Amino acid sequence: MTLLTKSCTPFDGQKPGTSGLRKKTRVFMQPDYVECFVQSIFNAIDGVDDKTLVIGGDGRYFNAEAIQTILRMASANGAMRAIVGQGGLLSTPAASNLIRKRKADGGLILSASHNPGGIDEDFGLKYNIANGGPAPEAITNRIFEETKTISEYKTLDTGDLALDQIGETSLGGMTVEIVDPVAEYAALMEELFDFDAIRALFAGGFTMRFDAMHAVTGPYAKAILEGTLGAPEGTVLNGVPSVDFGKGHPDPNPIWAKPLVDLVMSEDGPDFAAASDGDGDRNMILGQGIYVTPSDSLAVLAANAHLAPGYDRGIAGVARSMPTSRACDRVAEALAVECFETPTGWKFFGNLLDAGRVTLCGEESAGTGSDHVREKDGLWAVLLWLNILAARKMPVRNILIDHWQTYGRNYYSRHDYEAVDSTAANGLMNDLTANLDSLAGQSFASCTVASADEFSYHDPVDGSVSHNQGIRIDFEGGGRAVLRLSGTGTEGATLRVYLERYEPRDGDLAIETQTALKDIAAAVAEITGLVERTGRTAPDVMT
Numbered sequence: 001m002t003l004l005t006k007s008c009t010p011f012d013g014q015k016p017g018t019s020g021l022r023k024k025t026r027v028f029m030q031p032d033y034v035e036c037f038v039q040s041i042f043n044a045i046d047g048v049d050d051k052t053l054v055i056g057g058d059g060r061y062f063n064a065e066a067i068q069t070i071l072r073m074a075s076a077n078g079a080m081r082a083i084v085g086q087g088g089l090l091s092t093p094a095a096s097n098l099i100r101k102r103k104a105d106g107g108l109i110l111s112a113s114h115n116p117g118g119i120d121e122d123f124g125l126k127y128n129i130a131n132g133g134p135a136p137e138a139i140t141n142r143i144f145e146e147t148k149t150i151s152e153y154k155t156l157d158t159g160d161l162a163l164d165q166i167g168e169t170s171l172g173g174m175t176v177e178i179v180d181p182v183a184e185y186a187a188l189m190e191e192l193f194d195f196d197a198i199r200a201l202f203a204g205g206f207t208m209r210f211d212a213m214h215a216v217t218g219p220y221a222k223a224i225l226e227g228t229l230g231a232p233e234g235t236v237l238n239g240v241p242s243v244d245f246g247k248g249h250p251d252p253n254p255i256w257a258k259p260l261v262d263l264v265m266s267e268d269g270p271d272f273a274a275a276s277d278g279d280g281d282r283n284m285i286l287g288q289g290i291y292v293t294p295s296d297s298l299a300v301l302a303a304n305a306h307l308a309p310g311y312d313r314g315i316a317g318v319a320r321s322m323p324t325s326r327a328c329d330r331v332a333e334a335l336a337v338e339c340f341e342t343p344t345g346w347k348f349f350g351n352l353l354d355a356g357r358v359t360l361c362g363e364e365s366a367g368t369g370s371d372h373v374r375e376k377d378g379l380w381a382v383l384l385w386l387n388i389l390a391a392r393k394m395p396v397r398n399i400l401i402d403h404w405q406t407y408g409r410n411y412y413s414r415h416d417y418e419a420v421d422s423t424a425a426n427g428l429m430n431d432l433t434a435n436l437d438s439l440a441g442q443s444f445a446s447c448t449v450a451s452a453d454e455f456s457y458h459d460p461v462d463g464s465v466s467h468n469q470g471i472r473i474d475f476e477g478g479g480r481a482v483l484r485l486s487g488t489g490t491e492g493a494t495l496r497v498y499l500e501r502y503e504p505r506d507g508d509l510a511i512e513t514q515t516a517l518k519d520i521a522a523a524v525a526e527i528t529g530l531v532e533r534t535g536r537t538a539p540d541v542m543t
């Protein structure tokens with residue numbers, strides 16, 4: 001086995017986005033593309049000599065090939081040990097857990113999350129630090145700087161390793177440990193939740209469907225829900241991971257998981273349903289006849305977390321990304337705990353979690369999680385819901401109605417305009433930014449702007465500042481719109497418009513969501529010239 005130092009030429013655009021580097025699969029498949037990015041990561045973290053790395057991905061097309069490349073490079077760069085999920089599979093939260101449990105120095109997670117997989121679809125790669133969470137901006141910026149000047153990388157002149165056999169093997173001077181991707185994660189879930197109560201719930205005839213969307217959570221959900229918790233076989237749908245996610249779009253929302261939504265909306269639908277995404281960190285929650293928005297889910301979980309053993313001492317605080325609805329703020333206020341507003345991106349929660357300032361966090365983009373790992377965690381959210389349902393012994397719908405009657409309701413929806421011409425999208429955002437100071441006091445489509453600004457985050461733990469994190473427009477009467485460009489798309493620009501309106505607990509709590517928000521949506525269209533600029537008369541996706 002020969003150690004090789006190969007020269008290479010930097011690739012343009014290897015800039016980590018909201019969650020690592022995401023590109024078309026064919027871009028990643030170019031000779032030296034993965035190598036340049038991985039060596040840049042290693043250089044940015046002062047090398048991997050004697051380090052332990054966790055490596056795994058969501059099993060999408062090119063997952064196995066990229067892992068082999070990374071293993072050769074990790075060994076050639078002097079790593080001591082690589083802990084790899086069997087078959088190259090690890091859900092993102094399971095990888096985070098392994099990094100923490102095994103005290104690894106970091107991890108490489110291969111996933112483009114909820115984006116489709118396949119040779120003509122998307123691929124992604126990100127680096128997580130020793131706390132198990134996504135690398136913070138200081139590190140991702142360093143990685144990007146390295147990618148601009150990278151001139152050589154180290155690898156081994158050797159073939160592929162078999163990744164299917166659990167156990168240890170060696171690659172050059174590095175030990176490769178292949179582990180069961182589910183076991184340690186399942187053990188953690190058992191520590192956090194009242195499995196006996198959930199078992200009793202299923203034994204009593206409670207019905208559930210979990211749509212794994214042909215993605216990585218299939219084996220986790222089968223083992224935990226159908227195995228340990230005794231849910232009947234067939235509870236988990238689409239539970240076998242495939243490289244192209246069954247040619248689907250593994251995004252757990254009412255558009256891409258429509259069959260599941262149709263099922264729960266039918267008269268004989270199950271009591272509870274949930275779905276998870278490509279890499280298992282996102283979740284969607286549904287009850288018979290009702291969809292729970294991710295923002296409401298975070299608020300309900302915050303209000304009820306104490307019912308689960310892992311959180312029975314109460315929560316220290318809660319954090320949400322800025323565009324997420326302010327429903328959880330009301331819960332935090334009632335619990336007299338801190339509530340933080342961070343930029344979009346799970347990496348911004350890491351410091352707050354490490355410092356013990358928050359226990360739960362969540363995002364409108366179908367992400368909820370807690371201090372048990374440093375990633376959002378789809379199955380964790382499902383299990384916490386199950387624990388709450390078992391403890392409160394009432395349907396999802398009633399839990400939600402009770403929540404709104406206690407705290408009021410934050411009507412909320414996100415409108416996505418996908419694959420918009422980048423120049424048009426940037427022009428819209430730049431002009432809006434330039435006009436922000438003049439908006440207050442003006443009326444648009446019956447809504448009067450109270451204030452408008454561009455969000456900057458001042459991290460209360462390390463003092464770092466992140467600018468340009470989206471535009472907030474507050475309307476008189478408590479309505480709000482947020483606009484930002486997605487950092488995870490791979491084609492053109494995705495414009496996200498987030499709409500919110502608060503209705504107090506004695507107000508009308510049963511308005512259809514889009515109806516409740518139509519004036520705010522019309523005001524945004526008028527302020528931005530959205531239709532003329534993008535050529536779109538309606539969003540591609542509304543969640």
Ligand code: G16
Nearest residue numbers: 018019113345346363365486487488
């Ligand atoms: C990633 C990040 C999330 C973020 C989401 C959407 O999720 O981890 O924190 O909310 O992208 O980001 P954007 O609005 O920029 O597309 P995932 O599940 O794709 O890793």
